[in-house]
Amino acid sequence: xxxxxxxxxxxxxxxxxxxxxxxxxxxxxxxxxxxxxxxxxxxxxxxxxxxxxxxxxxxxxxxxxxxxxxxxxxxxxxxxxxxxxxxxxxxxxxxxxxxxxxxxxxxxxxxxxxxxxxxxxxxxxxxxxxxxxxxxxxxxxxxxxxxxxxxxxxxxxxxxxxxxxxxxxxxxxxxxxxxxxxxxxxxxxxxxxxxxxxxxxxxxxxxxxxxxxxxxxxxxxxxxxxxxxxxxxxxxxxxxxxxxxxxxxxxxxxxxxxxxxxxxxxxxxxxxxxxxxxxxxxxxxxxxxxx
Numbered sequence: 001x002x003x004x005x006x007x008x009x010x011x012x013x014x015x016x017x018x019x020x021x022x023x024x025x026x027x028x029x030x031x032x033x034x035x036x037x038x039x040x041x042x043x044x045x046x047x048x049x050x051x052x053x054x055x056x057x058x059x060x061x062x063x064x065x066x067x068x069x070x071x072x073x074x075x076x077x078x079x080x081x082x083x084x085x086x087x088x089x090x091x092x093x094x095x096x097x098x099x100x101x102x103x104x105x106x107x108x109x110x111x112x113x114x115x116x117x118x119x120x121x122x123x124x125x126x127x128x129x130x131x132x133x134x135x136x137x138x139x140x141x142x143x144x145x146x147x148x149x150x151x152x153x154x155x156x157x158x159x160x161x162x163x164x165x166x167x168x169x170x171x172x173x174x175x176x177x178x179x180x181x182x183x184x185x186x187x188x189x190x191x192x193x194x195x196x197x198x199x200x201x202x203x204x205x206x207x208x209x210x211x212x213x214x215x216x217x218x219x220x221x222x223x224x225x226x227x228x229x230x231x232x233x234x235x236x237x238x239x240x241x242x243x244x245x246x247x248x249x250x251x252x253x254x255x256x257x258x259x260x261x262x263x264x265x266x267x268x269x270x271x272x273x274x275x276x277x278x279x280x281x282x283x284x285x286x287x288x289x290x291x
Contacts, residue, residue: 001030001031001032001076001077002026002029002031002032002076002078002079002097003031003034003070003074003079004022004026004032004033004034004082005034005036005067005070005071005074005079005080005081005082006018006034006035006036006070006082006083006084007038007063007067007069007070007084008035008036008037008040008066008085009037009039009040010041010044010191011044011084011085011190011191012042012043013189013190013191014084014086014189014190014191015035015046015084018084018086018090019033021090021091022082022090023051025090025091025094026093031076032052032053032074032075033052033053034070034074035052035053035054036054036055036056036066036069036070037055037056037057038057038060038062038065039057039059053073055069055070055073057069062161062162063162063164064159064160064162064163064164065160067081068158071154071159076151077150077151078097078148078149078151079148079149079150079151080093080097080146080147080148081145081146081147081148082145082146083145083146085188085191085193086186086188086189086190087115087185087186087187088145088146088183088184088185088186089183089184089186092109092183092184095181095183096109096181097148099179099181100149104178104179105149105152105153105171105176105177106148106150106168106171106172106176106177106179107148107178107179107180107181108140108141108144108147108168108178108179108181109141109144109145109146109147109180109181109182109183110140110144110180110181110183111141111144111182111183112182112183113185114185115186115187115188117193120193123143123203123204124141127142127165127207128141128142130207130211131207131210131211134211134215135215137168137169137172138178139168139169139172139178139180141180142165142166142168143165146183153171153176154167154171156174161206162202162203162206163209163210165203165210166206166210166214169210169214170214173214219283220276220280220283221273221277221280223276224272224273225273225276228268228269228270228271228272228274228276229269229273230269231265231266231268231272232265232269232270234269235262235263235264235265235266235267235268235269236262236266238258238259238261238262238265239263239266242256242258
């Protein structure tokens, strides 16, 4: 059984075409299409059949929750994520499923000849470069929504907010065999893109969140300790210089407002380091409770 999960919001013109094209490509195979309507307002209706099931959110919760709904209501051993705007081409399903049959646990799509606007391309290249450099990501196009994977690789991953973008990283870090295949990127035929300038900033913050979670979630003191130590060191240097000036050169400190900056940096540095120690304690107790 292959489960095709398609989250969508206001894509009533695209979905009938997409469903028909998927049916052509998977003819003779055991598959199901799971449509997740994330609070659409365009009046799209589709009858549930043996091959097509639809689940509706009463309001827009975001793509992460829509994917979670799709996974919870799917039954396939192989799962495919596709977008509902026709930019993902069903003709590429065969090559992705072939990689699954070859023993790969996760197959990521790499969009060639992308039809997205310059803003989306800029964000994708920025995120990909950052993740490769700082998180050793093996992916060329982690933001591609077209992915195929075995159900068991998803164990332990909780979809929420925008963390679905970094699901491939968790799969890789868990030791699963991953690969990539080139996929077509069709031009949007109906409606408007859901990606705007506001989501660019959200994406940047999501990338920074992923950097922290995947690199420091089990050793928070390494992050908070480094930041806190820099603050404490900067404050200490300022206070030492002021102390030398006061003792040896009789400079009155009330004329030096930088004194308060030095004190602030020292105090903030200590607090940040203590935050890291508390984080380490939480991780330790969590691990101890599981053992």
